[in-house]
Amino acid sequence: MDKIREDLSSLAGGECSLPMALEVIGERWCFMILRAALNGVGHFEDFLSEIGIARNILANRLTRMVEAGIMTRRPCDHDKRKVEYRLTAKGQDLLPTMIALRQWGEKWQTGVPSNPILCDSRDRQPIGQISMRAHDDRVLEMKDLCWIDESELKQDSDGSGRDDMVVRHLKEIGESSAA
Amino acid sequence: MDKIREDLSSLAGGECSLPMALEVIGERWCFMILRAALNGVGHFEDFLSEIGIARNILANRLTRMVEAGIMTRRPCDHDKRKVEYRLTAKGQDLLPTMIALRQWGEKWQTGVPSNPILCDSRDRQPIGQISMRAHDDRVLEMKDLCWIDESELKQDSDGSGRDDMVVRHLKEIGESSAA
């Protein structure tokens, strides 16, 4: 059905799970469906009117997302015409990704904070920017990152920090001063 | 050229920047190009062999990403045949999203940690899981989130915490116990 589905192997530069993630939620509309689901939408006709997707495409995507274990499909007891779609734990686990993307759009595309605002229900304050963190919670930038090979990482926990074995530093990859 | 580009308005349930983000990086291959760029790839033929994308599609995507301000295109000085593509600050800012997606794939699709491992270059330890955080850095789950309207949020900072005005809680949207 899809061409993407065949590319799972042969990725130069090591094993990466990104293509496998994209295989499942990389399709157009999937994130929009996810967002609607997050907003409490659970029925076919509601997804339809909330998202503005075509009927057949929605049917297809929901089927796929159920197959992928991102959502469950359950006919309603009280009204047997209706079906309820719900996020699974796997689907809920896509939230950080979706929110990161939304925050990026806010910052760089619209420039305007989206409304309503996603908040912490404990203190009712807006949630923070999604960021990369070190194991000790320091916020990391792209320039703070490097790739280290699995094998090397294990050896490194013997305490002898050898800096020359870093696989690749990421300090010089982006533009130095970009808009 | 794209149908998605027309849907920017009329999103039931408030203004959301997700569709505008998807407009720019929601296309197939964009995240893969981003990952390659992160890995230091900057030339056309290298993207081609690293990603396994078709020539014409790659040309099209790079053009679009440059137009969108995610990458820059600059012919090389030393070899005028070559062109260098580099991530802008806007492009680099997509990293948390991409890594969140990759971590999700690791957890739910492959089950295996990807190799090489993305690490903090300061202490050479693997970076942490990307997560949603409160303004005071507590890690948040989906059940800890709620939507609050902009107007209401401003009023709320007067100190009178009215819990009944929460727009919507997100506690009951996912499956209670899902695989």
Place this chain on the structure above:
DNA sequence: AGTTTTTAGTTGCAACTTAAAACCTATTAA
């Protein structure tokens, strides 16, 4: 200088995917 190779594309075409509208079937409501 002339030929070949490399780099970054473009073009043409077949196969596939999407979108819109019409249609279908099972329930429920009037």
Place this chain on the structure above:
DNA sequence: TTAATAGGTTTTAAGTTGCAACTAAAAACT
């Protein structure tokens, strides 16, 4: 009993993708 609703499927046109072949400019060989 008829009409409306919910969740699809089918049909068809339009758009997108992927492959292979082609081009044009610059660099490298001979």
